[in-house]
Amino acid sequence: MGTDKALLPHPEGGSWLERTVRLLLGLDLPVTLLSRHEAHLQLARSLASPHTLQTDRDPVAVSDSAANGPAQQADAPSRLTAVAEPEPWEGPLLALHRLMQRHPDQRLLLCPVDMPWLTPEVLRSLLQATAAEPQPIHLAHDGKRLQPLLGVYPSQAAQRADLSAAIQRGERRLQGWLTAQDCREVRLEPAALRNVNGPEAWAAAAGTGA
Numbered sequence: 342m343g344t345d346k347a348l349l350p351h352p353e354g355g356s357w358l359e360r361t362v363r364l365l366l367g368l369d370l371p372v373t374l375l376s377r378h379e380a381h382l383q384l385a386r387s388l389a390s391p392h393t394l395q396t397d398r399d400p401v402a403v404s405d406s407a408a409n410g411p412a413q414q415a416d417a418p419s420r421l422t423a424v425a426e427p428e429p430w431e432g433p434l435l436a437l438h439r440l441m442q443r444h445p446d447q448r449l450l451l452c453p454v455d456m457p458w459l460t461p462e463v464l465r466s467l468l469q470a471t472a473a474e475p476q477p478i479h480l481a482h483d484g485k486r487l488q489p490l491l492g493v494y495p496s497q498a499a500q501r502a503d504l505s506a507a508i509q510r511g512e513r514r515l516q517g518w519l520t521a522q523d524c525r526e527v528r529l530e531p532a533a534l535r536n537v538n539g540p541e542a543w544a545a546a547a548g549t550g551a
Contacts, residue, residue, distance in 0.1 A: 342537075342538065342539065342540060342543070343540060344540075345378070345380070346454065346455045347376070347378070347381055347454045347455075348380060348381075348384075349457075349543070351457060356384065357454055357455065357457050358374075358381055358384055358454050359384060359388065360457065361452065361453075361454045361456075361459070362374060362385065362388055362421070363388070364452075364459060364460075364461060364464065365450075365452060365464075366420060366421065367461055368450075368461070368464060368465070368468075370450070371420055371421075371422070372420060372421050372422070373421075373422045373423075373424055373440070373443075373444075374421065374422065374423045374424065375424050375426060375436065375440070376423075376424075376425070376426060377425065377426035377427075377430055379425075381423075382423045382425060385421060385423040386423065388421065424443075431513050432513050432514075432515070433490060433515045434504075434507075434508070434512065434513055434514060434515045434517075434518055435508060435513060437449075437451065437494060437504065437515070438504045438505065438508050440496070441494070441496035441500065441501045441504060442501065444496055445496055445497075445498075445501060446496060446497055446498070447495075447496050448471060448475060448493050448494070448495050448496070449493065449494045449495075449496055450464070450467070450468065450492075450493050451490060451491065451492055451493075451494055452464070452490075452491055453490040453491060453536075455536055455537070456488075456491065456533070456534055456535065456536055457535075457537065458532060458533050458534075458535055459491075459533050459534070460530070460533050462530075463529050463530055463533040463534075466527070466529060467479065467481060467491070467492070467493060467527050467529060468493065470493075470525070470527045471493045474525065475495065476495060476497075476523070477495075477522075477523040477524060477525045478492060478493065478494050478495065478500075478519070478522055478523065478524045478525070479492055479493045479524070479525045479527050480492040480519070480524055480525070480526060480527065481527055481529050481534055482526040482527060482528050482529065483528075483529065483531040483534040483535075484528060484531050485531075487526065488534050488536075489515055489516060489519055490515075491534065500522075503521075503522075504518065
């Protein structure tokens, strides 16, 4: 894109990052904003009201520019927590590992910042799909391919142990780890899952709002 996607202005107002955070807060679940960029953390502080904000600089690395919410309500004093990503920055699998360590024994809704057309209905459909089978990983599918950065990931002891072992072996590819996991595809509205990767494509999409 040539610039920070998270801070691009969104046609609905604010930035991509702000829209994603507000979208997740609308699910009435605790939200963890995960980024190594100070500008993203500052934006989270600006969104604190009326949602209590915590800032956390503990070594719990996360996916670059992603917002994540536990899919089960947690006993936390804050709806929105900003977590700074420490080095090494080695991609979403290491981030997921650290998130599972931070939020054990929950189901984590992992949501990237660069799906600017996500809707509350799509996110609720994904969460509802997990109700009957809470143990497997549930991944968004747009009809052509999996979108593993949008999914519900259980962080029970077995999943945490398996992911820890993979990290210790040097695995850093999310898709690589997922091939050995119990996963379910959740078909969702393709338009809502679109990922814009170039300025011309974004200008065209933003101009139409679709």
